[in-house]
Amino acid sequence: MAARRSPDPGSPDPDTTTGRVEGIQRLLLADQGVRLKPASSPDADRHNPMTPALRQAIQQGDRMLAEFKRNTNIGVGLGIIGEIVGRSLSTSGSPGLGAIVILAGFAVFIWGCSQYARAKGHSAWFGAFGVLSIIGLLVLVFLPDRHKEARA
Structure with missing residues (x-):
């Protein structure tokens, strides 16, 4: 019987490397919404330290x-469109209706900005920057994304 060669200290263990690559592939597929069937081997997840609760x-x-x-x-897009339509209504002879549409568009824009702040991991109150219109949206764009830091 031939003795099993021990791996070189400088080279990675092929079993560990393969498991890590499979784990990364599974996570990338899960990010894209692909559901994988569980592997049939009992130690299929031995290289994947994530528990089912953490995965969920x-x-x-x-x-x-x-x-x-x-x-x-939705919020930012409809808000901008509402403000443009309201502005054109006010200048075309319906100032009352135009003002109502502008205010509704403004409110939807601020709501969209608050959703953007929440998507970046900040409080929804940061959506108040939407009061500054496009400048406020730019402020939100340059806020750090806390969710990216948590995944890295």
């Missing part, structure tokens, strides 16, 4: 982030 919390957090980002796009 990460997936739920990703869904919440996706929801905040979707709400940001």
